Amino acid sequence: PPQWSIQTEGGDRHTVWSLTHETIFRELGGVLAASRLYVADGHHRYETALNFRDKMRLEHPEAPPDAAFNFVLMLLVDVQDAGLLILPTHRYVHDLEGFDAVAFLSKLAKRGHVTRQNDRAALLRAIQEPVESHRIGLAYSNPSPSGGGQGGGLVYFTVDLPPRPTSDPASELDVSRLHRDILQGALGLTEAALEDERFVGYSRDLDAVLERVASGTAQAAFLLRPPAVSDVVAVASAGQVMPQKSTICRTN
Incomplete structure (x- = not known):
């Protein structure tokens, strides 16, 4: 027993x-x-x-x-076990001085393909679709006076960043491209700010992240797809470490 x-x-x-x-x-x-x-x-x-x-x-x-x-306590799971799940950790930004959603969206359009989604449900469906690109969900408060956004004044987009040939498996994870191309590239955050969690918050709770944006305590939310188990294996086999807050493991 x-x-x-x-x-x-x-x-x-x-x-x-x-x-x-x-x-x-x-x-x-x-x-x-x-x-x-x-x-x-x-x-x-x-x-x-x-x-x-x-x-x-x-x-x-x-x-x-x-x-x-x-000794140390561990949970050992076969990497091929169908019950092994890796959950995503979403990001949100806050207290960015002079944040302009329209200008930010224009910068994103130069880095990848930006698609407006009708509502929250459409966004969640879109980020779950199998695609070859690095697809990231984006939500921010509707800046227009008309308030035409969906779901409590939020507007929703998917950002598809094109894959790049590389021998570095960690650099081509969705979360790595989010940090490098969007948080650092488009928003200008430093690597130190990301590591110290200045201007950036992390949460596994998708609803809580969107609620932060709707309430005004966050300026934008970035929704991630979970990395595949094979991604974790590839990164570790290359002698690398997964990016910050990118692997939350659960068993089903």
């Missing part, structure tokens, strides 16, 4: 069994010995755990091999 089972506020069920037989450990070790391990979510926590382990080993050289600091 399981040791314990809980359900989170988000509706996820977590069940834990305790394995104590050495035979099981050896069998699992044999199965995983030839496998490659990708840290898809939480690499900062993993690196911190390694640093903490090294620190504790120096301070406690007499500690046994089974000391708690020699």
Whole structure:
């Protein structure tokens, strides 16, 4: 029987069994010995755990091999498991001095193909369509006096950025193109501002991001499609790290 089972506020069920037989450990070790391990979510926590382990080993050289600091909790999932999901983390910008939505849209049109979407539902359908381009959703408050925007005064667009041939898999992710071509290229934000989350916010909650724009606490929202598991594998296999806030893993 399981040791314990809980359900989170988000509706996820977590069940834990305790394995104590050495035979099981050896069998699992044999199965995983030839496998490659990708840290898809939480690499900062993993690196911190390694640093903490090294620190504790120096301070406690007499500690046994089974000391708690020699271990870290992980969820291991086969990358080909259909239940493995990667969720997108959306972006919004705020407090940009002199932000002009019309001028911003004109800059985007020089970098890719911009398409007006009728409403929120049309935008969500469009960003879920399979396309070869880097498709990013955009929403901002309607600047026109007529207030002709949909959904609480918001206007919606998709921005299709053309793919570029490269041997660098991380540079051609949707999120990388958003940062490089739009947030830095069109809006002029620096890489430091993105890393420090100045003028930029991040959220997995699409509705909350759009609500921020509708309420005026954000100036524009950028909606992303989730990266494919194969994207994460390609980036890690190239010895790179996924961009900031781009991999939120869940199991279905």
